[in-house]
Amino acid sequence: MSLPVRKLADLIPRKPAAAALCPYTPAGLPDLPEGAITEIYGPRSSGRATLLHAALAAATNAGELCALIDAADAFDPCSASHAGVHLNRLLWVRSHHDAHDALKAADLVLHAGGFKLIALDLCGADTQRIPISWWRRLRLAVENTSSILLVTTGAPLLRQAATIQIALETHRALWSGTLFEGADIAARQRKPMQIAPAPTILHARTK
Amino acid sequence: MYACLAIQRGPVDALPEIAAMFSPHLERPSEDIALIAVYGLERLFGTYAHIAETIEREAAARGLELAIAIASHPDTAMLAARHIGGVVVIDPATELAVLGPLPIDVLPASLDILDTLMRWGVETLADFAALPPLGVIERLGEEGGRLQALIEGRGARPLRIARPPEDYTARIDLDEPLSQIEPLLFIVSGMVNDIVKRLASHRLAVAAIKASLAPLHEVRISFPVPVDDPRTILKQVHLELEAHKPRRAITAVAVELKPTPPRPAQHGFFTPPAAEPAELQTLLARLRAIVGDDSAGAPELLNTHRPDAWRLRSDVLFEPGKITTAPAMTKVGFRYYRPALAASVAVNKEHRPARVEARGVRGAVTTSTGPWRSTGEWWTGTSWARDEWDIALDDGARYRLYREHNSNSWFVEGLYD
Numbered sequence: 001m002s003l004p005v006r007k008l009a010d011l012i013p014r015k016p017a018a019a020a021l022c023p024y025t026p027a028g029l030p031d032l033p034e035g036a037i038t039e040i041y042g043p044r045s046s047g048r049a050t051l052l053h054a055a056l057a058a059a060t061n062a063g064e065l066c067a068l069i070d071a072a073d074a075f076d077p078c079s080a081s082h083a084g085v086h087l088n089r090l091l092w093v094r095s096h097h098d099a100h101d102a103l104k105a106a107d108l109v110l111h112a113g114g115f116k117l118i119a120l121d122l123c124g125a126d127t128q129r130i131p132i133s134w135w136r137r138l139r140l141a142v143e144n145t146s147s148i149l150l151v152t153t154g155a156p157l158l159r160q161a162a163t164i165q166i167a168l169e170t171h172r173a174l175w176s177g178t179l180f181e182g183a184d185i186a187a188r189q190r191k192p193m194q195i196a197p198a199p200t201i202l203h204a205r206t207k
Numbered sequence: 208m209y210a211c212l213a214i215q216r217g218p219v220d221a222l223p224e225i226a227a228m229f230s231p232h233l234e235r236p237s238e239d240i241a242l243i244a245v246y247g248l249e250r251l252f253g254t255y256a257h258i259a260e261t262i263e264r265e266a267a268a269r270g271l272e273l274a275i276a277i278a279s280h281p282d283t284a285m286l287a288a289r290h291i292g293g294v295v296v297i298d299p300a301t302e303l304a305v306l307g308p309l310p311i312d313v314l315p316a317s318l319d320i321l322d323t324l325m326r327w328g329v330e331t332l333a334d335f336a337a338l339p340p341l342g343v344i345e346r347l348g349e350e351g352g353r354l355q356a357l358i359e360g361r362g363a364r365p366l367r368i369a370r371p372p373e374d375y376t377a378r379i380d381l382d383e384p385l386s387q388i389e390p391l392l393f394i395v396s397g398m399v400n401d402i403v404k405r406l407a408s409h410r411l412a413v414a415a416i417k418a419s420l421a422p423l424h425e426v427r428i429s430f431p432v433p434v435d436d437p438r439t440i441l442k443q444v445h446l447e448l449e450a451h452k453p454r455r456a457i458t459a460v461a462v463e464l465k466p467t468p469p470r471p472a473q474h475g476f477f478t479p480p481a482a483e484p485a486e487l488q489t490l491l492a493r494l495r496a497i498v499g500d501d502s503a504g505a506p507e508l509l510n511t512h513r514p515d516a517w518r519l520r521s522d523v524l525f526e527p528g529k530i531t532t533a534p535a536m537t538k539v540g541f542r543y544y545r546p547a548l549a550a551s552v553a554v555n556k557e558h559r560p561a562r563v564e565a566r567g568v569r570g571a572v573t574t575s576t577g578p579w580r581s582t583g584e585w586w587t588g589t590s591w592a593r594d595e596w597d598i599a600l601d602d603g604a605r606y607r608l609y610r611e612h613n614s615n616s617w618f619v620e621g622l623y624d
Contacts, residue, residue, distance in 0.1 A: 049624035077508055114486065183605070
């Protein structure tokens with residue numbers, strides 16, 4: 001009687017070929033991959049909060065629990081609710097302008113599990129003294145989980161740690177008579193690299 | 208056989224004590240009535256008549272006058288004790304002979320049934336028992352059959368045993384005062400483990416814990432969902448003690464757990480799985496240890512027109528999520544500067560902002576809309592009165608400015624982003 005012969009490669013559990021993608025971004029932008037970090041950066045009024053609110057709205061409307069670690073204590077629950085975010089599915093952590101506390105909080109939330117989208121908002125916070133090892137730590141924490149880590153910053157910070165990078169640029173605003181009616185957002189995918197990437201123009205409105 | 212003790216005269220408080228002298232199986236349908244099981248007491252006291260006499264004697268010694276009835280059905284015994292009085296022992300199969308002469312309105316029935324029976328001309332319980340059982344059930348339903356069985360002493364039901372209210376507390380006076388957290392937690396863990404075991408035996412979980420650490424310290428933690436794991440409770444106590452350490456050495460520990468029914472384990476079939484409540488509670492406590500007590504939770508908008516009005520809650524995070532439809536249109540986000548940035552604003556001839564200078568915000572105004580006047584809550588201490596402007600600076604950034612009426616000062620409230 002001969003024993004069944006099995007290849008060594010069959011016995012080693014393989015990682016899935018591609019991470020699952022969640023459609024939490026507006027049409028035209030790449031979906032957010034699970035188990036990876038997505039970085040959105042841009043100058044003031046370029047649409048960072050708009051995209052953050054859109055992602056939180058999509059995830060909370062899917063019934064998921066989300067977390068927002070707000071380093072600059074700048075989150076506006078009213079405009080987020082207006083954008084469709086279910087505030088009772090959102091854990092808001094205010095770190096009062098302390099970027100290190102925000103990173104510690106993000107690490108805790110990632111290790112606790114149970115959150116689909118974890119947004120780390122570093123816009124307006126002092127990010128000069130963040131050691132690069134923090135990003136490797138956060139990448140290891142999110143890997144092999146079904147969570148998404150979304151980092152918003154004023155300038156690119158994460159380098160190799162980010163799987164997807166989206167750069168935003170300040171685009172035209174819509175003023176109608178005596179009203180500020182909205183703004184267009186110019187988004188460019190920086191990572192994975194694209195040959196001569198054309199900006200995607202998104203329309204955001206105040207009403 | 209069951210005995211019913213109904214108070215005729217005397218203090219109500221003495222009744223459970225007398226009932227407990229004869230049987231641990233006690234039901235309290237009302238304050239002045241006690242039902243006890245007396246089967247098996249014949250070896251101690253003799254016949255049921257002797258048992259009734261002994262109960263009457265013990266009650267009289269405590270200044271209590273009782274009506275005592277013993278019957279094979281607890282409800283029959285209660286009917287006899289309430290409406291015949293004195294000491295009555297109803298042997299099995301003689302219930303109808305004893306209860307028959309009683310008027311029909313003594314039956315523990317609804318007013319509709321009593322009204323129907325009176326319209327039928329039924330005056331006594333014997334008249335009611337004489338009616339054909341099938342006809343009674345057809346016309347009065349199951350309740351009619353139950354009432355007839357009650358008069359005839361048919362059927363059986365177990366006693367609804369009255370339990371004294373449980374006390375889920377424990378207290379230890381320490382031989383030596385303790386000033387470190389670890390040995391203190393060791394003591395608290397033993398107490399919590401014991402109480403949680405007692406709660407589990409009654410199918411209960413924990414809603415809150417109160418630990419009084421004599422002489423001055425106290426720990427109060429409320430759990431948003433029922434907790435049945437002592438490790439979760441102890442972790443919360445540990446984090447709370449780390450955040451707010453006792454200032455003086457501890458000489459005594461008292462722990463009180465508030466019981467609650469356990470939570471159902473399963474939520475919706477098609478909703479995403481909720482976070483594990485125990486881990487979420489621990490996460491919130493850990494986050495609060497880093498960022499402060501009032502800096503982590505789910506935001507809730509307040510019912511006011513005051514700008515930036517919200518509060519943080521944590522209990523809603525533990526509820527399961529629902530799938531809903533997201534709005535199709537992307538909405539412009541806003542970022543606050545907390546606190547608002549004091550600004551120096553130059554205005555043009557038309558009294559519109561022309562140049563803004565604040566910490567981190569500087570430039571010439573290219574576009575502006577406003578002013579939008581907003582006032583409110585002048586009847587409270589949180590009143591506001593201001594003129595708001597939406598502006599764009601020459602670097603392309605868009606801000607919200609406001610001028611306070613009281614101080615005539617300008618502020619940059621936040622950024623459209």
